Amino acid sequence: MRVTVSILRALANQRQPVNGQELAREIDVPAGTVMCHLATLEDEGLVRSIGGAYELGMGMSLFWARYKSLVEGKIDRLNNELKQLEVDHG
Numbered sequence: 001m002r003v004t005v006s007i008l009r010a011l012a013n014q015r016q017p018v019n020g021q022e023l024a025r026e027i028d029v030p031a032g033t034v035m036c037h038l039a040t041l042e043d044e045g046l047v048r049s050i051g052g053a054y055e056l057g058m059g060m061s062l063f064w065a066r067y068k069s070l071v072e073g074k075i076d077r078l079n080n081e082l083k084q085l086e087v088d089h090g
Contacts, residue, residue: 003027003029003033003034003037004037004040004041006027006029007023007027007034007037007038007041007047008041008046008047008056008060010023010026010027011023011047011054011055011056012056014055016053016055017050017051017053017054017055018053018054018055019052019053019054020034020035020038020054023038023054038054041057042054042057044059045057045058045059046059046060
């Protein structure tokens with residue numbers, strides 16, 4: 001799990017796609033291990049390959065969108081609770 005997170009963090013900090021060897025050097029993990037993780041991440045849409053180099057995939061945005069939706073839902077629930085308190089005790 002740590003290797004996967006390290007790969008995703010490293011890719012998030014890149015300005016352009018990078019190859020597996022570069023990622024392996026950056027996170028200090030054997031290239032074969034990095035490539036295995038990249039293959040899985042690519043299968044899941046979290047990373048995409050462009051001519052042998054890798055970047056974050058659109059699947060990563062789903063996590064952000066889901067988290068944002070959850071936070072917005074909490075805000076809505078709390079706003080509704082506040083309104084109810086104002087009606088009950090206002």
